[in-house]
Amino acid sequence: MRRRGICYDAGAFLTFNWHPDFVPTTVRREMAVIRQDLHCNAVRISATGLDRLEVAAEAAAAAGLEVWLSPVLWDRTPDRTLRYVARAAQRAEEIRARSSTAVTLCIASELTLFMRGIVPGRTVGQRIANPGLPALIRGGGTRPRVRAFLARLAEMARREFHGPLTYASLTWEDVDWSLFDFVGVDAYRPPRIEERYLEMLAPAFRHGKPVAVTEFGYGTCQRGNLSEGFLGTAGLEANIVDLPSQFFHQLPVLGRFVRPHLKGRYIRDEEWQARKLVEQLKILDAVGVDGAFIAQFLSQITPYDPDPYFDLDMSSSSLVKYLGRGRHGQTYPDLPWDPKAAFHAVAEFYAQAAD
DSSP: OOEEEEEEEEEOEESEESOOOOOHHHHHHHHHHHHHTSOOSEEEEEESSHHHHHHHHHHHHHTTOEEEEEEOOOSOOHHHHHHHHHHHHHHHHHHHHHOSSOEEEEEEEOHHHHSTTSSSOSSHHHHHHOTTHHHHHHTTTTHHHHHHHHHHHHHHHHHHOOSOEEEEEETTOOOOGGGOSSEEEEOOOOGGGGGGHHHHHGGGGGGSSOEEEEEEOOOSBTTOSOBOSGGGGGTOBOOOBOHHHHHHHTSTTGGGGOOOOBSSOOOBOHHHHHHHHHHHHHHHHHHTOSEEEESOSOOTTSOOOSSGGGOGGGGOOOSEEEOOTTOOOSSSTTSSEEEOHHHHHHHHHHHHHHO
């Protein structure tokens, strides 16, 4: 495994900003921790705003991390997505040209679900809930549209960006990987598919190109990875967060009077998350993946709380627990989070892999 990676959300936007408290000095400090203490040598940075993408990329490069840029624009039409990725590719080339480390551009992720026009539905929630989705996918009805749009997207990106390209695919998306330098796949391993996991991952290795698992992870409660139903194979978790309370908490003024909470009572289990992550890392290393990017380092919209009812971090796959409300951690007193057991387990695995 040449690329020992982590996903870093610098501000993806879906309903609300997933990284509301974006402070460049904090980002630089976190990138240093990722390199020095977590022993990563690569980071996949996601953001909707291109300025944030650039700030985080420069911080990562300064820390000595290889940069995988992942501009994200969800729930938009194909034409608007194409225009957005064109701008992102231009900015990525500017970043690559002055970067001291390698820069790869991930032109999109999971377009079947996250972009309009392939599956019926205006929002990702509507597309996932579409009762005809399983039959549409199994019957190959999405394949021509995915392949055609990715061909347009890759051709445009090549004109603007002169470094390596990839795409973060779903395991069942039909992608023409001749267009890309890396085969990229978001390959979660929920309990219901553990026995079939390697079988599902095997097609990624048939293209003669390095394979990067661009996203995978586990929740932090005893139910673990909460994937259910058909889309559980894509790593989509059943949400234990009360979404209305989380949404209203993000609103100006009103948000101060709404405290987000879980739908019920769950039991926190950091050791389970740590154990499953290392188990999957060993599997990926053994089958010869070129890179693995754990989702994710930090989640600001699912903060930790000692009261289980308000402990949104139980729903999160992050390696650190975000404290929020002005609180700072004990391990890193200058940062608003503390490492979970998974942080230390992954750090140990990556350190050994680097030797």
